[in-house]
Amino acid sequence: MTLMSEKILAYALQYGIYILEVVVCVLLASRGRWRQHKGLSLYVTLLFALDGVARPAVFNYFGVSSVRSHQYYYFYWLTDVVLAVGAFLLTCSFFRRACKHEEKLWRFVRVMLFFVPPLVVAISVLALSRNYDHLFTKFMPEFSQNLYFSCLVLNTLLYLMIQQLAVDDDELGLLVCGMGVQFAGEAAGLALFNLTSGDSFARVLAPVLLPACTLGMLLIWIYAVVKVPEAVPVRSLAGRQAAMAEAISD
């Protein structure tokens, strides 16, 4: 692939992501489902605000010239950590939804989720001690890789839990699958970045692989919001009998 067509593909994917982020927000708002999907709405809004607005703004302001390139670099990795934390919180909200009828299990899961961030930070501090001189070239990609991989492991545990508990929520299943595609792509991309020291990877695969996974996640989410019918609460037999008795007495 020539450099020109690579750039065109990267731009097409990037703008496709911005459009789909807006589409997800509009769909959730227009169907009145943003209340039901508060976590999802907040995450997609955050994604659009940071990736679609703030990063290009900082890039345009500071540029990538050799003199002022550090500002954009710092901003990119800091927003990446913010997005990873946002994705972790979204996964927690999916756990809560899956354990809606299992309070005992949710208490256990909550404790487990509480220990994940300190564990990731502890592992990354070990990495920091080795790469203190290369804070933004080695440490940040490794830290993000660990964060995304731990989110991927959690997401997979959530998927298995949904299967095990036979949770009858197709929408949640699809949302979790979309999240898994994103986490797996990010973790794989960053691991490849660390293995190749960013040389060949940064030039060829990064502008295509990571946006393609985000695009996949957004498409799966749109399918989940549009195609999966909304769950309608069904009254229990006792509830129906009570309603019937009420109607007769009226």
Added chain:
Amino acid sequence: MFIAALILILSVALLFFYLQATCQKVLRREFTQEFFQSIVNANRLEFPAVRKAIEDFGSPVEYPRLMLMLKCDFLSLTYLLKNAANVNQRYSHEEHLLILYFRLVFASLMVRHWLKLRETPAALKLASILQYFANVVGERVNTVRFGNLTASDYLLNL
């Protein structure tokens, strides 16, 4: 270095796992009725026979015939998906995804045959993808009316 390599391998494996799980979730979509039967009858599709052979005898028909049956049904159904009662005359995103999934499972069926592994799960997956396609075509044909006319009204008014 070792941890990065391990994360890379696991993440790529999980990426494919989630893509497959997404396809399976799409295939689980429930239709209001079984539209596929009329499409099967009208086009003499053979995938129900493949499924029946597996259910009755525990194994599909002989390999060359199985491949031909599935391939012919796939070609017929993808043509119908694109052209039958489809105003845009193009596949939707999930249809693109399932077509890709079909091709991958079809390739895995060939590999399984060469390696002399069990072919039944892959054949059943292919049959379920074809059934989904037939359901989508049947649903479209069932819902599309020519203005306010049904298909028979339309023909009578010609």
